[in-house]
Amino acid sequence: MIFKKSINFVRVYGLFLFLLCTVSLLSVGNTCAAEPEQKSAGAFIRIGVSGDVDTFNPLFIESKLGLEIADLLFVGLADLNDKSEWVPELATSWEKSDDNLRLTFHLQKDALWADGEPITANDVRFTYELKRDKLVGTPRLMETELIEDVLVSDPYTVTFIFKEVYPEQMFDAAGEVLPKHVFEKTDRQSLRAHDFGRNPLSSGPFKLKRWVSQQYIELVPNERYFGKQPHLQQVVFKIVPDETNLLMQLRTGQIDMLLDVPIGEVDRLKKSNSELAFHRISGRSYYYIGYNEGQALFHNKNVRRALTMALNREKIIKALLKGYGKPCLGPIPPIIAWAYTEDIDEIEYDPSAAKTLLAQEGWKDSDGDGWLDKNGKPFSFALLTNTGNQIRSDLAVIVQSQFKKIGVKAEIKTMEWTAYLDQLRAPELEAYLGGWGASFNVDPSPVFHSNAFKLFNYVRYANPEIDKLIDAGRNEMDQAKAAEIWHAFQKKLYEDQPYTFLFWLEKVVAVNRRYANVNPIALSSLYDIENWVVSENKPLTE
Numbered sequence: 001m002i003f004k005k006s007i008n009f010v011r012v013y014g015l016f017l018f019l020l021c022t023v024s025l026l027s028v029g030n031t032c033a034a035e036p037e038q039k040s041a042g043a044f045i046r047i048g049v050s051g052d053v054d055t056f057n058p059l060f061i062e063s064k065l066g067l068e069i070a071d072l073l074f075v076g077l078a079d080l081n082d083k084s085e086w087v088p089e090l091a092t093s094w095e096k097s098d099d100n101l102r103l104t105f106h107l108q109k110d111a112l113w114a115d116g117e118p119i120t121a122n123d124v125r126f127t128y129e130l131k132r133d134k135l136v137g138t139p140r141l142m143e144t145e146l147i148e149d150v151l152v153s154d155p156y157t158v159t160f161i162f163k164e165v166y167p168e169q170m171f172d173a174a175g176e177v178l179p180k181h182v183f184e185k186t187d188r189q190s191l192r193a194h195d196f197g198r199n200p201l202s203s204g205p206f207k208l209k210r211w212v213s214q215q216y217i218e219l220v221p222n223e224r225y226f227g228k229q230p231h232l233q234q235v236v237f238k239i240v241p242d243e244t245n246l247l248m249q250l251r252t253g254q255i256d257m258l259l260d261v262p263i264g265e266v267d268r269l270k271k272s273n274s275e276l277a278f279h280r281i282s283g284r285s286y287y288y289i290g291y292n293e294g295q296a297l298f299h300n301k302n303v304r305r306a307l308t309m310a311l312n313r314e315k316i317i318k319a320l321l322k323g324y325g326k327p328c329l330g331p332i333p334p335i336i337a338w339a340y341t342e343d344i345d346e347i348e349y350d351p352s353a354a355k356t357l358l359a360q361e362g363w364k365d366s367d368g369d370g371w372l373d374k375n376g377k378p379f380s381f382a383l384l385t386n387t388g389n390q391i392r393s394d395l396a397v398i399v400q401s402q403f404k405k406i407g408v409k410a411e412i413k414t415m416e417w418t419a420y421l422d423q424l425r426a427p428e429l430e431a432y433l434g435g436w437g438a439s440f441n442v443d444p445s446p447v448f449h450s451n452a453f454k455l456f457n458y459v460r461y462a463n464p465e466i467d468k469l470i471d472a473g474r475n476e477m478d479q480a481k482a483a484e485i486w487h488a489f490q491k492k493l494y495e496d497q498p499y500t501f502l503f504w505l506e507k508v509v510a511v512n513r514r515y516a517n518v519n520p521i522a523l524s525s526l527y528d529i530e531n532w533v534v535s536e537n538k539p540l541t542e
Contacts, residue, residue: 043232043233043234043534044232044233044234044235044236045232045234045235045236045256045257045515045532046236046238046254046255046256046257047235047236047237047238047255047256047257047258047259048238048240048246048249048250048255048257048258048259049065049237049238049239049240049259050239050240050241050243050246051063051065051239051241052065052213052214052217052239053065053066053069053211053217054066055192055197055198056069056070056073056196056197056198056200056208056211057191057192057194057196057197057200058070058074058140058175058176058178059130059131059136059138059140059178059191059192060138060139060191060192060197062139065237068259068524068525068526069217069219069237070176071204071524071526072204072205072206072219072235072526072529073200073202073203073204073206073207073208073219074176074177074178074200074202074203074204075089075090075111075176075177075203075204075227076089076090076174076175076176076177077089077090077091077094077105077107077124077173077174077175077177078090078091078094078105078170078174079174080440080523082519082521082523082527082528084335084336084440084523086170086174089227090107090108090111090119090177090203091105091106091107091108091174092106092107092108093105093106094106099165100162100165100169100477101161101162101164101165102159102160102161102162103159103160103162103169103170103173104153104157104158104159104160105121105124105157105158105159105160105173105174106156106157107119107120107121107124107155107156107157107158108156108226109156110226111203111226112203112224112226113179113201113202113203113224114201114202114203114207114222114224115201116224117179117181118155119177119179119203120155120156121152121153121154121155121156121157121158122152122155122180123177123178123179123180124150124152124158124177125150125151125152125158126178126180126183126184127175127176127177127178128144128147128150128160129150130178130183130188130191131143131144132144132147133188135188135189136188136189136191136192137189137192140175143171143172143175144172146162146163146164146166146169146172147160147161147162147163147172147173148161148162148163149161160172160173164475165475165477166474166475166477167441167442167474167475167476167477167482168441168443168474171441176203177203179201179203182196182201183196198211202222202225203222203225204222204225205221205222205225205227205228205229205230205529205530206219206220206221206222206230206235207219207220207221207222214239214241215238215239216236216237216238216239217236217237217239218234218235218236218237219234219235219236219237220233220234220235221233227530228530228531229530230529230530230532231530231531231532231533231534232529232532232533232534235529238255240255243262246258247262247265247269250269250273250276250510251269251272251273252273253273253275253512256511256512256514256515257509257510257511257512257515258509258510258511259509259520259525259526260507260508260509260525261278261508261509261510263321263322263324263508264322266278266322266324266508266510267322269510275512275513275514276510276511276512276513277510277511277512277513277518278508278509278510279508279509279510279511279518279519279520280324280506280507280508281506281507281508281509281520281521281522281525282326282333282334282335282504282506282522283325283326283333283335283504283505283506283507283522284333284335284336284437284438284440284504284522285435285436285437285438285504285505286328286331286333286435286436286438286501286502286503286504286505287328287391287392287395287433287434287435287502287503287505288328288433288434288435288436288499288500288501288502289307289383289399289431289432289433289434289499289500289502290431290432290434290458290459290498290499291304291307291430291431291459291497291498291499291500292429292430292431292458292459292460293459293460293461293462293498294427294429294460295381295429295430297379297381297430298381298430298431298459300361301495301496301497302357302358302360302361303358303361303363304496304497304498304500305347305357305497306353306354306355306357306358306361306406307354307403307408307500308347308497308500309347309348309349309350309351309353309354309357310349310351310354310402310403310405310406310408311349311399311402311403311500311502312349312402313327313328313349313502313503314327314349316395316398316502316503317503319398320391320394320395320398321391321503321505321506324505324506324508325503325504325505325506326503326504326506327502327503327504328501328502328503328504329342329344329346329490329494329501330344330490330493330494330501331436331438331444331447331448331490331493331501332438332442332444332486332490333438333504333522334504335522336438336440336442338479338483339442339482339483339486339487340486340490341486341487341490341491343487343491344490344491344494345491345494345495346494347494347497351402351405351406354406355372355406355407358372358379358406358407358408361374362374362375363379363407365407370407371407371408371409372406372407372408378409379407379408379409380408380409380410380411381409381410381411381430381431382410382411382413382430382431383396383399383400383410383411383412383413383430383431383432383433384413384415384420384423384424384429384430384431384432384433385412385413385414385415385420385432385433386414386415386416386417386420387414387415387416387417387420388416388417391505392433392435393414395433395502396412396414396433397412399433400412410431420432424458425458429458432458434458435505436456440523442473442482442486443470443474444470444489445470445471445474448461448466448470448493448498449466449467449470449471450462450463450464450466450467451467459498459499461496461498463492463496465492466489466492466493466496469485469486469488469489469492470489472485473485473486473489507520507522507525509525513535514534514535515532515533515534515535516532516533516534516535517531517532517533518532
């Protein structure tokens, strides 16, 4: 089951996806969702979700739930396993040319679309053509930017030819495949409106049986899937927009699984329903404070370092996240073990040392009012955050309080989402609370490279040494050598402190204990769903 769609989507929309998905579950009224007829006990699972999907066409999916479900409907050439290693899927094998500019895949010869048509190399090339066509208007266009061409040698052999050598070649080539026979006669500009978005033709382990908007999505096994048939005969995503109602249905057994439990509810759920098992997933989304180095106040590295010293991250994690988080030292998540390093001289919580360091830079309380000042100007700045995110709202108050203890005044400025994004690009930006969802392919260039001011480098951070490390890491094909580069990158970035890195946010998944082999991972909460089974000794909750 391919999870690459989610990975590449984060490459483009990492910040937006993360910020939107960490907003508290919507409370827009109690919607009583109708439900499909259920199979016999033990054959189905009901998964509670707070919102609907936008489309099932992989070219246009922009919702997190849509990505999760599409991973069950479509296959790609290769898949990432729970160790983030590439394994065969539609392709049985692949090889690279000696110059690393050609990647050839050999396809399964018994793979069929759900309508019985064979899946061939022509579908692979056609999918590439759709992605690169600007008339289609897909955000997946970026996956084709470094691909020169895709050649079909025979119905089951396809070769990607790249413009240059770069480590993410598999990510750009191995994605899901679309059916040429469905789309080839459709006007490219009309693809977004094609019926495929509501009635997709599956190639994966499941197919869509029914989608009742704002009520439920029902999947059943795809009997023509070339891989292992799922044990579950029915997967229902039950849409319950109201958070209170959603949690109540989990407690009472009206739903069997919740993909993202609000952290404040975990302990209460454990006490109210002993039949629920809880899975903690190591995070790849982090929170931070960004300091605009275009502002004189934050241009000094020691000032930024002192602000980091003033924050007790362990206390923040305990108070804000109930312990469901880990301190963050940089933008590469621990789950990418080969590139991650803890060999960093961590800045410890020490408000006294923070005040001393600021004093060395001329910031002292010269008038005895409790606030630091320099040349008659107080150490005061606006701390920007957005509405609709309870974690961030509470975090802003905690940060403000801890800064106050060293004489630094942070004035919280809360804005609605669109205005918040606009302000991040404004030159008058001072500091902001932000979040980022890290991708599985290591590429910090959109955030920390000096050429990314128009992308996501909102803090205007520029360091030639960091640029060189990013460029070298992105182009190093040898993973061991790349690891050394990324380790050096993390150390230097942390030394510069363009951000105060706060914490990695862990995710909690709840599922009824009668389901076995459930193994949610950072790639997907639905990982390996084909192998989920129902224990005979665990009756269905009424």
